Amino acid sequence: MKDSQLLHILALQHVSKIGDTTAKKLINHCGSAEAVFKEKRSNLLKIDGIGEVLLSELHKSNHLEAAENELKYIRDEGINCHYFLDDTYPEKLKHCLDGPILLFSSGNINLNNQHIISIVGTRKITTSGIAFCEKLIEDLAVYKPIIISGFAYGTDITAHKAAIKNKLQTIGCLAHGLNQIYPKVHKKYVAEVENNGGFYTDFWSSDTFDRNNFLKRNRVIAGLSQATIVIESAEKGGSLVTADIANSYNRDVFAVPGRTTDSQSIGCNNLIKQQKAHLLSTPYDIPYMLNWELEALKKPPIQKQLFVELDADEKIVYNYLKDNDKELLDVIAINCKLPTYKMASILLNMELKGVVRPLPGKLFELI
Known part of the structure; x- marks a missing residue:
């Protein structure tokens, strides 16, 4: 991508009042990000949802100035950029209306394998949750799935480490620029992840650290994947937001059930009860429900239970x-x-x- 093209894409991405959905609308109407800045004000006002306040923000000079600084960082650090109209942009994310117009990556990501799943859950994962997550990834390894998660504490890092252990590609979706890592204690895993996949983010190196970034990041986790799996979740949490986003994208969602008395199972149980997720009880449910080819691993025959009491x-x-x-x-x-x-x-x-x-x-x- 030429610097002039990338510069204007960055500038458009920098406009706070223009989200990704509106940015795509402007680009589709004008033909390119650069054309958006050159288009007559009167013509832009004819676009549905575009008003004077938004256009006043669009034409502020600070956007191109900020874009120039970010472009220098991108070129100096060798950051990979993926524009939503380019072939390198993740295919599944192209189908998400609010997917980022520009995505940054590091590492050795290869999305040719269509078996892509996201694994999310509580940061306070239990020992049984860890065991289930590790067994799930170990048993699915024969399908060579790509494991997506958020590189956070608990469920996320458990999924990444299990993927690496089983020689699977894993991708961490970050809620900040590629110039930092949160939590800092996970810096020790960065090289392994990049050698076995890499990182995606739509945040700049200059973006301030904010908890709302994590909620925005979740749309990338859900959008990259064929299905989202929730291992454990309290009654409220970011993983439930990811599940809701995945549902809005018409992607499959799975949740691991737990005892009603377990606080870290309330969220999963509610997803199942509200029919927002398939019940996930064994690793074999994933290839079965997602229609993955059962060549390397056959689902074991299920013995019908005898004398089950039915009302x-x-x-x-x-x-x-x-x-x-x-x-x-x-x-x-x-x-x-x-x-x-x-x-x-x-x-x-x-x-x-x-x-x-x-x-x-x-x-x-x-x-």
């Missing part, structure tokens, strides 16, 4: 599925003459009992 409504659903193979949740509810809201709860209970399993597209079938 009256569950028996009705069981008998219906026995006669009709797989079916949509809403169709099951209609044919079993049960409310849809109640059907979701019934199917979840039957799933926990090992009687049914969910399929992509809200389909269910007997095990």
Whole structure:
């Protein structure tokens, strides 16, 4: 990319009142970032959502000045830049309306493998959460998935380290520029991550450290991936934000269930209860639900549980599925003459009992 082109992209990215969605709208209308700055004010005002306040901010001289400083840092440090219209820009992120117009990277990232998953969760991960995360990545290693996470404490660094241990590519999405690392204690892992993948960020070297950056960063984590997996989460947390973003992108979300009395399982249990995530109980659920080719690893046969106790409504659903193979949740509810809201709860209970399993597209079938 030529310096003149990159300079104006950076300048547009620097305008605080212009988010990525609006920036893309301006670029698509004008043809390039440079053309946006040269376009007549009257023509820009004809664009839906563009007003005088925004244009006044756009034409301030400080944006090009800041862009020149950042461009110098980029060239001096050899930072890789990925424009949203270029081939090097992550394909899955291109489909996200609010994806960054410009992404920076370091390391040896190769996104040719389409098996890309994000693993997120609490920073206060439990020993059982660590064990599940490590076993999940170890068992999925035969598919050579790319493991995405946020390089933070707890779940994030557990996922990165497990990926490296299993010789998998891993990518850390940062909430700050590539000139710093947070938390500082994780600097010791930077070289290993860059040798086995690398880092992405849409933040500049001059951006101040802010907690809101982490929430903004989460859209990159969700957008890069085919699916997002939540290992553990309290009732509120950044990983739940990532799950919501992934849902808004129509990506699959998985959550590991836990005991109702465990504080770090409340968020995951709620995701499952609210049908915002598939229940993830074994590593084999991932390739099965995502339709990965089962060449190197076959899902072991599931032994049907004998003498499972079902209540009256569950028996009705069981008998219906026995006669009709797989079916949509809403169709099951209609044919079993049960409310849809109640059907979701019934199917979840039957799933926990090992009687049914969910399929992509809200389909269910007997095990």
